[in-house]
Amino acid sequence: MWVTIPFGAMALLLIPLAIGTDAVLLERIGPGLYWVIVMLFGVLVSVGRASVETGAQRDASSLLGLDPAAGYVGRSISAAGLLIVFELVVGAVAVVLYGFDLIGIPWLAATLIIVAAGLGLLGSLAASLVGSGSAGSALVPLLVAPLSIPLLLGATQAYEGLRLGDSILPWMLLMAAVVLVAAIAGVLTARPLQES
Amino acid sequence: MIAATVIELRDIGVTAGSTPILRGVDLSVGGGEIVGLFGANGAGKTTLLRVIATLLRPADGRGTVLGADLSGDERYEVRHRIGMIGHIPGLYPELTLGENLRFAARVAGIPSDQVEESLQAVGLLGAIDRQAGASSHGMQRRAEFARELMIERDLLLLDEPHAALDQDAVELVNGLVGKIAANGGAAILVSHDRDRVTAVADRSVELVDGSLR
Numbered sequence: 197m198w199v200t201i202p203f204g205a206m207a208l209l210l211i212p213l214a215i216g217t218d219a220v221l222l223e224r225i226g227p228g229l230y231w232v233i234v235m236l237f238g239v240l241v242s243v244g245r246a247s248v249e250t251g252a253q254r255d256a257s258s259l260l261g262l263d264p265a266a267g268y269v270g271r272s273i274s275a276a277g278l279l280i281v282f283e284l285v286v287g288a289v290a291v292v293l294y295g296f297d298l299i300g301i302p303w304l305a306a307t308l309i310i311v312a313a314g315l316g317l318l319g320s321l322a323a324s325l326v327g328s329g330s331a332g333s334a335l336v337p338l339l340v341a342p343l344s345i346p347l348l349l350g351a352t353q354a355y356e357g358l359r360l361g362d363s364i365l366p367w368m369l370l371m372a373a374v375v376l377v378a379a380i381a382g383v384l385t386a387r388p389l390q391e392s
Numbered sequence: 393m394i395a396a397t398v399i400e401l402r403d404i405g406v407t408a409g410s411t412p413i414l415r416g417v418d419l420s421v422g423g424g425e426i427v428g429l430f431g432a433n434g435a436g437k438t439t440l441l442r443v444i445a446t447l448l449r450p451a452d453g454r455g456t457v458l459g460a461d462l463s464g465d466e467r468y469e470v471r472h473r474i475g476m477i478g479h480i481p482g483l484y485p486e487l488t489l490g491e492n493l494r495f496a497a498r499v500a501g502i503p504s505d506q507v508e509e510s511l512q513a514v515g516l517l518g519a520i521d522r523q524a525g526a527s528s529h530g531m532q533r534r535a536e537f538a539r540e541l542m543i544e545r546d547l548l549l550l551d552e553p554h555a556a557l558d559q560d561a562v563e564l565v566n567g568l569v570g571k572i573a574a575n576g577g578a579a580i581l582v583s584h585d586r587d588r589v590t591a592v593a594d595r596s597v598e599l600v601d602g603s604l605r
Contacts, residue, residue: 255447256482256536260499260543261472391449 200244201282204237205289212293219295226294227355234283234311235341235348241282242275242319243336254390264386268320272382276309276316283308300358303368307354310371314347315340317378324382324389346374398423398458398547398578399444405452406439406602413439415602417453423576426569428589430582431599437582438478440599441549444580445476458546472500475545479552481532485525489516489535492524496539510542511535514564530556537561541568546577553581554588566592 211229212222249257249271257267287308290296298304322339350371357364399421406414414436421427431437442448444457446467458473460466483492493507511517514534524532533556540548553565569579569592583589590596598605 250480250482252478252480252482253484255442255445255476255478256496256539257499258447259445259471259474259476260496262499391447 200237200240201285204233204282204286207233207237208286208289208293222294223296226290226296228352230287230290230294230296231311231348231351233286234279234351235315235344237286238279238282238312238315239319239337239340239344241278242315242340243323258390264390265383268324268382268386269379271323272313272316272320272379274316275319276312279312279315280308283312297359300364303354303358303364306368307351307371310368310375311347311351314371314375314378315344317375317382318343321378321382321385324386343374343378346370350374396423397421397456398425399455399580400457401444401453401455401462403453404440404443404450404455406436406443406448407451412602414443414450417599417602417604419597419604421578421580423578424573425595426573426579426581426593428581428583428586428593428596429599430584430586430589430596435599436602437599438551441476441478441551441580441582444547445474445549446471447476472543473546474549475540475543475547476549477533477536477540477551477553479555481524481529481536483524483532483535485523488521488523489527489531490520492535493539493542497542500543502542506542510538513541514538515560528556530558530561533557534561534564537565537568545572546575548572548577548579549582550579551582552585553583554585555583562588 208229215221254267258264291298318340319336322336325339326335350367354364354367357367397420399419401417401419404414404417405412417440429437429440439448443450443462446457446460446462450462455462457467458470460470483489484495487495489511490507493510494504497504497507508517508520511520514537516531516534516538519527519531522531524535527535548569550565550569553569554562557565569581572579581589581593586596
């Protein structure tokens with residue numbers, strides 16, 4: 197996490213250096229770039245959090261009577277909490293560098309939370325699917341990145357909608373649907389995946 | 393209430409991909425019994441413990457543990473009565489030893505004041521605030537035994553129970569195992585140290601290439 201934040205912020209800093217200091221262009225593409233960075237680095241945060249529990253710890257928790265579904269939800273919430281911190285820190289850098297308009301703050305806050313929840317749930321689900329081995333950890337980003345595309349689209353379009361004064365409800369619903377599907381899939385598969 | 397037969401396995405088989413790990417395992421362990429389980433590396437000892445702990449569903453065969461069918465959902469109801477300590481510690485390294493036990497107590501619905509009592513019993517009260525990851529392997533194992541003392545299991549599965557422990561801790565482990573057996577429960581001790589285990593166990597079995605002898 198504390199390694200990922202500087203890299204995420206650095207990526208935002210390097211892009212203007214690469215494409216030039218065209219303020220209008222940066223303002224236009226900035227939100228999309230911000231969410232791409234949140235997705236890519238956020239997957240690392242999420243996977244790191246989800247893979248932190250070893251088989252011995254999972255076994256010990258199960259024998260205490262802890263439901264694997266509760267463990268999945270707990271890991272996802274933990275990852276989402278870290279992702280919100282990541283989003284806020286990198287977001288502050290993006291506001292300074294790209295000159296974002298902080299409009300519709302309640303909606304922006306809701307977007308940050310939904311994206312963090314979605315990435316946390318998807319990362320935990322993918323980590324459960326592929327196990328905690330090193331080969332598995334390498335596969336997780338490949339699984340999570342395509343599944344998080346609706347979150348990327350929804351978050352970018354929601355900000356664009358706020359900026360232009362359009363309705364953002366469809367995009368919020370799209371992101372909420374991803375969160376719901378990931379949560380249901382994770383809860384239903386937690387036990388069989390643990391015993392496989 | 394502990395059943396007269398704590399473990400009953402019939403023709404249990406486990407495979408990993410196409411490789412058989414356990415084949416045709418039959419095992420019956422009664423209440424009050426302590427069983428030593430021996431076998432070479434890779435013989436399937438840890439896999440058998442995980443099957444008995446209801447953590448791994450066997451591909452073949454049938455069986456019951458503490459009266460619960462290994463293939464049925466009732467196995468989830470008996471899990472909290474089964475303790476297992478593997479050769480890799482199952483503590484959370486970022487938490488202190490005390491926090492690890494408090495977490496266990498909370499999940500198991502045990503009053504947290506028993507944490508200090510259990511750590512005291514294994515001689516770790518002075519290390520209650522020490523991070524598990526910064527504790528020695530022996531201390532982590534003691535802390536796991538403290539957890540099992542606190543929860544009062546009916547079936548205890550120990551993988552190399554005497555490894556990395558000094559003589560005091562070995563006696564503590566033997567005492568814990570003896571207490572569970574005296575209360576009508578059972579214990580299985582997996583080890584390469586035959587002398588220490590046979591001194592405690594009522595009988596021993598050996599796994600050879602996934603089959604019990």
